[in-house]
Amino acid sequence: MALVTLTIDNRKVSAEEGQNLLQVIREQGIDMPTLCHLDGLSERGGCRLCVVEEEGSSKLLASCVTAVRENMRVTTGSDRLFRYRRMLVELLFAERNHVCSVCVMNRRCELQSLALRFGVDHLRYDPLYPRLSTDVSHEKYALDHNRCVLCARCVRVCDEVEGVHTLDMMGRGVSCRVIADLNQPWATSRTCTNCGKCVQVCPTGAMYIKETFSAHGEKRPDLPKRIRDGREKHTWGG
Numbered sequence: 001m002a003l004v005t006l007t008i009d010n011r012k013v014s015a016e017e018g019q020n021l022l023q024v025i026r027e028q029g030i031d032m033p034t035l036c037h038l039d040g041l042s043e044r045g046g047c048r049l050c051v052v053e054e055e056g057s058s059k060l061l062a063s064c065v066t067a068v069r070e071n072m073r074v075t076t077g078s079d080r081l082f083r084y085r086r087m088l089v090e091l092l093f094a095e096r097n098h099v100c101s102v103c104v105m106n107r108r109c110e111l112q113s114l115a116l117r118f119g120v121d122h123l124r125y126d127p128l129y130p131r132l133s134t135d136v137s138h139e140k141y142a143l144d145h146n147r148c149v150l151c152a153r154c155v156r157v158c159d160e161v162e163g164v165h166t167l168d169m170m171g172r173g174v175s176c177r178v179i180a181d182l183n184q185p186w187a188t189s190r191t192c193t194n195c196g197k198c199v200q201v202c203p204t205g206a207m208y209i210k211e212t213f214s215a216h217g218e219k220r221p222d223l224p225k226r227i228r229d230g231r232e233k234h235t236w237g238g
């Protein structure tokens, strides 16, 4: 495997050609914020929280969907990047109804953690307050569009790990929604296996187990990687 040399935050680093920049950044022990990325799933490049600056370019690069290149010089933390990430978090809050105090994932939500990290204690943008529904038709799980950040982790785990592709996205922009099958109540889906992987990887309170919607509902975002590793290495039960 050919190696390339690049510079990350003034540090010379070697990486495999074609390797994902986010992975290399994290291997260096740098704490890069992400939301749509999840180990074990394909990259989506949707949330843009993982952006970096590249020397010689005015564009910001989403590191999760950028392959390393020979001699590239990137910066992972700057005032500009901090301001940009904070703005992204604010816009996510403004787009839907994220009322943490009455959310089932209060204190265990990745969006809330990002808000704390970037000092988002108020919004500089007018919230849209859309009127959105909650699908509680499923026997065990609920889908609350009010809390969804459209990271598509649920869609990808359903397709790439469970292999059923029950969930998908419908619409564009602020009208975008996660749907089951052909946009029908979740309980009527004929493809859903009730595995709950979608719930385990959801970073917010958009998907939750009905019975545990209080202090006990810890999620398992490590699940896709564990399953993938288990399948690859045949380490089940090990």
Ligand code: FES
Pocket (backbone or CB within 6 Å): 033, 034, 035, 036, 037, 044, 045, 046, 047, 048, 049, 050, 051, 062, 063, 064, 065
């Ligand atoms: Fe890279 Fe979301 S983690 S765009």
